[in-house]
Amino acid sequence: MRKLKILFLFAIMLFSFSACEKDDICVDADTALLIIRFYDAENPTAFKAVPNLRVIGVGNGSPVDTFVDRSSTLDSIGIPLITNTSLSSFDFIINSGDDEDAMETGNIDTITFNYEVKESFESRACGFVAVYENLNSNFITNSEDWIQSIEVVKTIVQTEETVTAHVKVFH
Numbered sequence: 001m002r003k004l005k006i007l008f009l010f011a012i013m014l015f016s017f018s019a020c021e022k023d024d025i026c027v028d029a030d031t032a033l034l035i036i037r038f039y040d041a042e043n044p045t046a047f048k049a050v051p052n053l054r055v056i057g058v059g060n061g062s063p064v065d066t067f068v069d070r071s072s073t074l075d076s077i078g079i080p081l082i083t084n085t086s087l088s089s090f091d092f093i094i095n096s097g098d099d100e101d102a103m104e105t106g107n108i109d110t111i112t113f114n115y116e117v118k119e120s121f122e123s124r125a126c127g128f129v130a131v132y133e134n135l136n137s138n139f140i141t142n143s144e145d146w147i148q149s150i151e152v153v154k155t156i157v158q159t160e161e162t163v164t165a166h167v168k169v170f171h
Contacts (some may be wrong), residue, residue: 013044026126027075031064033078034113034132037165041148045050048077054096055079058089058110068104070096076165080092083130094146094171109147113167115157132157137167147171 016091040048096106115132151168
């Protein structure tokens, strides 16, 4: 009888452990944001904050929510690129504000980013993330622009390293 009880307990333990499987928890596999750093056009090695910066996705209508809207102290931001197309356009607004009719009063420059979207399998829990390759920008300057020039530093957007930028904006 005692052997039967031990065998029964062993069978229960074996059965309970056979149902266990590894936890599939995705910790840090997200599609990377495009990191943009702002520099002083007159001193290209110095960071320069953009006063009351607002970024709006063209066709979206609402501000990008990955950083504090209309902040006066930001010299770098991260913005999401569209994953199901090969281009994303953004209105970059300096000295953003609203007039009495809630219309934008700041100086607006539009930048279009072109890229190729590749999928990268991260894990069973995380699935796929987008990797942007062959990044380039399209910005046509005119006399009213607050942005002087743009430089794409990294043509692959796969990680969000805030120390180094994917794109430098000089103003």
